[in-house]
Amino acid sequence: ASHCWGYGEDDGPSSWHKGYPIAQGNRQSPVNIITAETMYDSSLSPLIVSYENYSSISISNNGCSVAVEYADAEQGPVIEGGPLGDAYRLKQFHFHWGHKDCQGSEHTVDGRTYASELHLVHWNASKYQTFREAVAAPDGLAVLGVFLETGKEHQGLTKITDALSMVKFKGSTADLKDFNPKCLLPRNLNYWTYPGSLTTPPLHESVTWIVFEEPIEVSKRQMEQFRMLLFSEEKEDEKFMENNFRPPQPLNGRKVCASYN
Numbered sequence: 336a337s338h339c340w341g342y343g344e345d346d347g348p349s350s351w352h353k354g355y356p357i358a359q360g361n362r363q364s365p366v367n368i369i370t371a372e373t374m375y376d377s378s379l380s381p382l383i384v385s386y387e388n389y390s391s392i393s394i395s396n397n398g399c400s401v402a403v404e405y406a407d408a409e410q411g412p413v414i415e416g417g418p419l420g421d422a423y424r425l426k427q428f429h430f431h432w433g434h435k436d437c438q439g440s441e442h443t444v445d446g447r448t449y450a451s452e453l454h455l456v457h458w459n460a461s462k463y464q465t466f467r468e469a470v471a472a473p474d475g476l477a478v479l480g481v482f483l484e485t486g487k488e489h490q491g492l493t494k495i496t497d498a499l500s501m502v503k504f505k506g507s508t509a510d511l512k513d514f515n516p517k518c519l520l521p522r523n524l525n526y527w528t529y530p531g532s533l534t535t536p537p538l539h540e541s542v543t544w545i546v547f548e549e550p551i552e553v554s555k556r557q558m559e560q561f562r563m564l565l566f567s568e569e570k571e572d573e574k575f576m577e578n579n580f581r582p583p584q585p586l587n588g589r590k591v592c593a594s595y596n
């Protein structure tokens with residue numbers, strides 16, 4: 336089916352189960368992280384982020400978010416360690432945000448929402464041949480989640496926020512070369528991890544989530560730049576892209592592990 340789901344009244348998260356029954360599965364994402372119920376797991380090794388030889392290609396508006404795509408190269412940017420048994424290669428990163436700064440993240444921490452959440456999507460290139468194959472495998476994907484809160488301007492993010500005007504409409508793409516995503520990670524890499532899913536249809540339960548505890552700071556102006564994006568195509572009525580987040584889903588007995596005590 337074409338993109339017949341969205342974030343509106345009648346095509347939003349509460350109706351996704353009609354087209355995607357897995358929406359009511361037992362390892363869905365996002366979740367509310369209740370810090371008092373997280374388990375320190377001393378067997379979790381530090382996360383190794385090797386983003387040195389990155390090569391970003393483009394930035395695009397896919398009608399539900401704005402994403403920066405990376406070349407699919409053997410020696411591309413990877414993450415390993417932590418809860419991961421293999422090396423996972425960066426495919427793209429994208430954002431979720433609200434129509435005001437007090438909401439917009441997908442994961443929540445003790446019920447707290449953040450202005451936005453950055454997702455860096457990686458696939459298990461050690462075990463699978465293609466992203467397409469990995470996207471439906473239970474150990475196929477690893478997504479890093481970074482919370483964004485408003486404060487001072489994020490220097491590294493300006494290259495992205497200043498490019499947003501070039502991808503205003505659904506289906507638009509623009510060149511975006513040499514963007515090193517390492518600058519978007521928080522200083523402190525303490526994280527929570529749990530087994531989950533894509534937070535958008537097809538909602539495959541194939542994601543090892545790694546959510547950093549420390550948010551990064553972005554300015555209110557930078558958040559406004561995300562809100563000028565459109566869900567709609569050039570010829571359609573203007574629908575501002577905002578509130579493109581799925582609310583927290585039941586844990587169904589899953590434990591959220593903490594990398595720190």
Ligand SMILES: NS(=O)(=O)c1c2ccccc2cc2ccccc12
Nearest residue numbers: 400429454456476478532533534535
């Ligand atoms: N929110 S999300 O990270 O689940 C997600 C993906 C996750 C894994 C693989 C591909 C994904 C593509 C997405 C595209 C737009 C929004 C979320 C997306």
Ligand SMILES: [Zn+2]
Nearest residue numbers: 429431454534
């Ligand atoms: Zn996402």
